[in-house]
Amino acid sequence: MEITAEQQQELIRQAKDAYIKAYAPYSHYPVGAATLWSSGKIFAGCNVENASYGLTVCAERNSIFQAVSQGERRLKAVAIAVPAEHFPSPCGACRQVLREFAEDCLVILVNGQGKTRLTRLKTLLPDSFGPEFL
Template sequence: MLDPELTKELSNRAQAAYGQAYVPYSHYPVGAAALFSSGEIYSGCNVENASYGLTVCAERNAIFQAVARGERKLKGIAIAVPTDVFPSPCGACRQVIREFAEDCLVYLINGQGETKVTSLKALLPEAFGPEYL
């Protein structure tokens, strides 16, 4: 587990990020906050597009912002939504998380502020990673 203060910061940033989501089609805002080995946290939200395939999920948005700043080692990620149901990263996001972590904590936060903690290995068992290439 991460330090409780750090966990709270991840949660707060993920919840703040969904407030910036651009979701005119699904009306399902998602926020993410990714912690990297440098100690920096990068936030992202989902951004939809009329050409649906061009939509970017919050998790990938946060991770790609970090990578653009030179980060490579993901330590944990929080994903938040304003609904009663806990979020779950899509398959593409699970694979992108795996690119930057063999395993890490994944915090899922619903609109009530409740948190469910899981891991990448639980979400993506027997994953394919860069070490196989």
């Protein structure tokens, strides 16, 4: 499922807006994510850290869980943005949660200089395990 240039730009905008809202007092690494679903709706989320580190929620999962709670099930694309100079990359847990809702999708990585790097979920998580195996 491909997306339009306008959808890509809106995903990037919402992911950047989301990292401003991040709660990252421990890592000081704010992250924003925006997910586009087959319905055309976009949901944004930020990372929310916790003093008990294992309870921290990444921006990608925050965005996905919000969308799923609103009935979404088919992910088309995700943008992940950080204010840092380097490009972000979803952690292993987030890659697996993305995979739950898309066998493959566009992944847009955005750094603090506004540069973008495009990749695919299948590239980030090759030979993945998904719900169709159960």
